[in-house]
Amino acid sequence: MNEIYLRVYTNRSELVLPDGTIQYFQEGGMNQAAKIRYKKIAVELSTGYLERQILFCRDYSSNIDFLILNQTHKYLLDRLVQSVTSEVGRALVGLSILQLCVKAIEPEQSIRLHKGSTATRDFSWCDGISMRSLDKQYITPVLRKYELLRLNADGFMMTRGLAENYPYSSVYKANMRGARSEWVSLVEAIEKDEVVSEVALRYLLSQLLNQADNFRRLALQTIENMTLFLGATVVNKGILLSLILRHINQSDYAARLMEIAMHSLMQAMQEYQVFPHRLLKPLSQMRSANKKHGNVGDIELLEDRQIVEAWDAKYGKSYLRDEIEELSEKLEVHPAVRKAGSVTSVEAERIDELMPRCNEIEEIFGISLEIVTFKEWVELQFARTSAEEATTEQELASAWLIAYTESLAQQRREIAPIDEPCYQWLLKLNETLTIE
Numbered sequence: 303m304n305e306i307y308l309r310v311y312t313n314r315s316e317l318v319l320p321d322g323t324i325q326y327f328q329e330g331g332m333n334q335a336a337k338i339r340y341k342k343i344a345v346e347l348s349t350g351y352l353e354r355q356i357l358f359c360r361d362y363s364s365n366i367d368f369l370i371l372n373q374t375h376k377y378l379l380d381r382l383v384q385s386v387t388s389e390v391g392r393a394l395v396g397l398s399i400l401q402l403c404v405k406a407i408e409p410e411q412s413i414r415l416h417k418g419s420t421a422t423r424d425f426s427w428c429d430g431i432s433m434r435s436l437d438k439q440y441i442t443p444v445l446r447k448y449e450l451l452r453l454n455a456d457g458f459m460m461t462r463g464l465a466e467n468y469p470y471s472s473v474y475k476a477n478m479r480g481a482r483s484e485w486v487s488l489v490e491a492i493e494k495d496e497v498v499s500e501v502a503l504r505y506l507l508s509q510l511l512n513q514a515d516n517f518r519r520l521a522l523q524t525i526e527n528m529t530l531f532l533g534a535t536v537v538n539k540g541i542l543l544s545l546i547l548r549h550i551n552q553s554d555y556a557a558r559l560m561e562i563a564m565h566s567l568m569q570a571m572q573e574y575q576v577f578p579h580r581l582l583k584p585l586s587q588m589r590s591a592n593k594k595h596g597n598v599g600d601i602e603l604l605e606d607r608q609i610v611e612a613w614d615a616k617y618g619k620s621y622l623r624d625e626i627e628e629l630s631e632k633l634e635v636h637p638a639v640r641k642a643g644s645v646t647s648v649e650a651e652r653i654d655e656l657m658p659r660c661n662e663i664e665e666i667f668g669i670s671l672e673i674v675t676f677k678e679w680v681e682l683q684f685a686r687t688s689a690e691e692a693t694t695e696q697e698l699a700s701a702w703l704i705a706y707t708e709s710l711a712q713q714r715r716e717i718a719p720i721d722e723p724c725y726q727w728l729l730k731l732n733e734t735l736t737i738e
Contacts, residue, residue, distance in 0.1 A: 308473045317414075317471055325414075327469050328428040332418045339411045340418060340431045346407045347440035352399070355500075356448050359507045366508070370501050375491060379502060381484040383509040391480030392451050395510070396458035398485060400433060400441045402503035405492055409499075413492060414469035416459075425467045434459040449712075450510040452722060517725050521711035524728045527735045528707040532700050539684050542699040543677060546706060549734045550617075550647075553727055557617035560647060560676065561585070561600045562720065564615055566709050567683055568601055569717060570701035576687050580605050585709075585718045598632045598639060608638035613679070616644050620651040622673060626659055633667045643672035645679045707731065 309316040317325040332340070359366065368376070382398055385391040401413040415430030434457065442457040454460065463476040472486045491497045535541065550559045565585045572582045583602040599612030614629075616622065622644050633639055644650075650673050660671045674682065687698050709718035710727050 306472055308468065308471065310468070315469055317469060317473075325412075325469075327412075327415060327430075329426065330428045331420050331422065331426055332430065333428045336411075336418055336429050336431060337420075339408045343404055343407050343411065343431065344436065344440070347403065347436060351407060352403055352441060352444045353447075355403075355503060356444065356450070356507055356511070359504050360511055363508060363511075366504055368501065368505050370498055371505055375488070375497055375502060376505065378484045378488045378491070379506045380509060382481045382488070382506070383513060385481035385484070386451070392453055393458040393461040393464060394478060394480040394482065394485045395506075396437065396441060396445060396451055396453060397433075397464060398488060399445070399503065399506060400437055400459075401489065401492065402499045402506065403441070404431070404433075404436070405499035406503055409495075412469075413489060414471060416464070416470060417467065427469075434465075448511075449514055450507070452720070513725075517712075517728075520725065520728050520732070521713070524732050524735070525707055525711055525713070527732055528703060531735045532703065536696065537699040537703065538695050539680065539699055542702055543680050545703070545734060547676070549727075549731050552734070553730045555722070556647075557615065558722060559727065560617045560645075561615045562709055562718065563706055564601050564613060564645065564676075564679070565718060566706035567680065567702045568603075569705040569709070569714070570698055571683060571687055573701055573705075574687065574698060577603060580610065582717065583609075584716065585720065598629070598636050598642060605638070609636050610638050611641045612639060613642070614644050615676075617647045620646060620648050622646070622650060623652075623656060623659075626656060626663070629671075630663050630666075633663070633669065637667070639667070639669055641670045641672075643670075643674060643679075645674055645676055647676055649675060 304320045306320055307318050309318065313329050315327045315329075317327070319325070371379075379398075382391070382395050386395060404411055404413055411431060412429060415427040416433040417424070417426050418430035418432050419426040437459040438457040442453045442455070445451045446453055446455070451458075458464070463478045466474065466476045468474055468476075470486075470489050472490065474486070478485070488497070488502075492499060492502075546563050550556045550563060553559055562585065565582075568582050571577065580603040583604055586597055586600065597612075598609050599614040601613040601615070602609050603611040614625065616625065619625075625644055629642060629644075633642070650656075653673065656673070660673070663669070664671050684695060684698060688695070705714070705718075708714050709720060710724045710731060712720065712724065
C-alpha cells in the first residue's frame with residue numbers, strides 16, 4: 303500500500319512512509335540532544351544568519367548558483383511565493399523560510415517537529431524544538447525589516463493552523479490557506495535530503511526580493527499615474543467616490559479595501575485639521591476591531607487618548623443585529639465614545655427593526671449611533687469639512703486620492719501600517735486611474 307499515514311498513540315506518533323519506513327516521534331520534554339540542537343540554531347539565528355542570507359541574495363545575486371536546485375523544487379518555491387495574496391499564503395512562506403534555516407544550520411533536526419519544551423504543562427516532542435519562539439525572535443522581525451513579507455509582529459507561527467499537535471507531513475490535517483500542497487512537498491523533499499537547504503533558502507529569498515523590487519516599481523508608477531490623473535481632472539466628491547468604489551468592488555478582499563478607503567479619507571481630513579482636537583488612530587490590522595484588541599471600530603478618533611468616535615466598515619453585510627449588540631458591549635468599556643456607527647457597502651436591511659435598540663443604546667451611553675451606506679458616510683465627512691472655509695471639496699477629494707494611493711503603496715506606514723500585500727490592489731488601481 304503506497305500511502306503515507308500517521309499512527310497516533312498516547313505518548314508518540316509514528317509516520318509510515320510509502321516505502322514502509324517508519325519515523326517515530328516520542329512525546330515528552332525536550333531531550334538533551336534536542337536542547338543542544340536548539341541552542342545551536344538559536345545562536346546562529348540570533349547572530350544574524352537569516353539577515354546575512356538576505357543581504358547575500360540582495361548584494362551578490364550574480365554569484366549564486368541555483369543549478370543545484372532541480373526544476374521541480376524551483377517550481378515548489380515559486381508557487382509558494384506566487385500564492386501570497388492579501389489574506390493567504392504568508393504563513394506558509396514564513397514557515398518554509400524558518401524550516402530551511404533550521405535544516406541548513408542543523409541538518410540533524412527534524413523540521414516536522416514544531417513543538418519542544420521543558421515545561422511539563424506544554425505539549426512537546428522529545429526531539430522537537432519551539433518553532434514559535436524561533437519565529438517571533440529571529441524570523442518575523444527580519445522578514446518585516448526587509449519588507450519581504452507583511453507579517454504580524456507576533457509572527458506567523460501564531461496562525462492556528464500551524465499549531466496542531468501533529469508532525470508536519472502530507473497527512474497534517476489542519477486548515478492551511480495558501481500553497482499547502484507545495485509546502486508539504488517541500489517538507490518531504492527537505493526531510494529526504496533531496497534539497498540543499500541553504501541553496502533553497504537563498505532561492506526563496508531571492509524570489510521574495512524580486513517581488514519586493516517589483517512592488518516598489520509598481521508603487522512609484524501608480525503614484526505617478528495618480529499625479530497625472532489629478533493634473534488632468536477637476537476632481538470632486540462624486541468623481542472620487544465613483545473611482546474608489548469601482549476599485550473596491552473590482553478587487554479581491556474588498557472588505558479590507560473599504561476600511562483603507564475610509565481611513566484614507568479621515569487621513570485627508572486630519573491633514574486639513576477638520577477635527578483639530580482629535581487624533582486619527584493608525585489603521586488596525588485586518589479583523590482586529592474587537593474587544594480583545596480594545597477597538598470599537600475600524601476607524602477611530604481619539605481625544606486625550608480615549609476613543610471618542612468610531613466607525614465600522616461592513617462590506618457586503620446588510621443586516622446588523624449582531625454588530626449592534628457587539629457595539630453595545632464595547633461601549634461599556636469605552637465610556638468616552640460620543641459617536642459610533644456602521645458603514646455598509648449595500649443598503650441596510652430591516653432598519654425599522656433595529657432602530658428601537660439603537661435608540662436604547664444611544665440613551666444608555668449618551669452617544670450618537672448611525673447606520674449609513676459608504677456613499678452616505680462620505681457625504682457626511684465632506685459636509686463636516688465644508689465647515690472649514692479654507693478647505694474646498696476639490697482639495698479634500700484630491701487629498702483623499704493621494705492618501706488612498708500612498709497608503710496602498712506602503713508610503714504611509716506610520717498612519718496606515720497595511721500588512722497585507724498590496725500588489726494586486728495597486729495593479730487594479732493603476733488600471734482604474736488609466737480608465738478614468
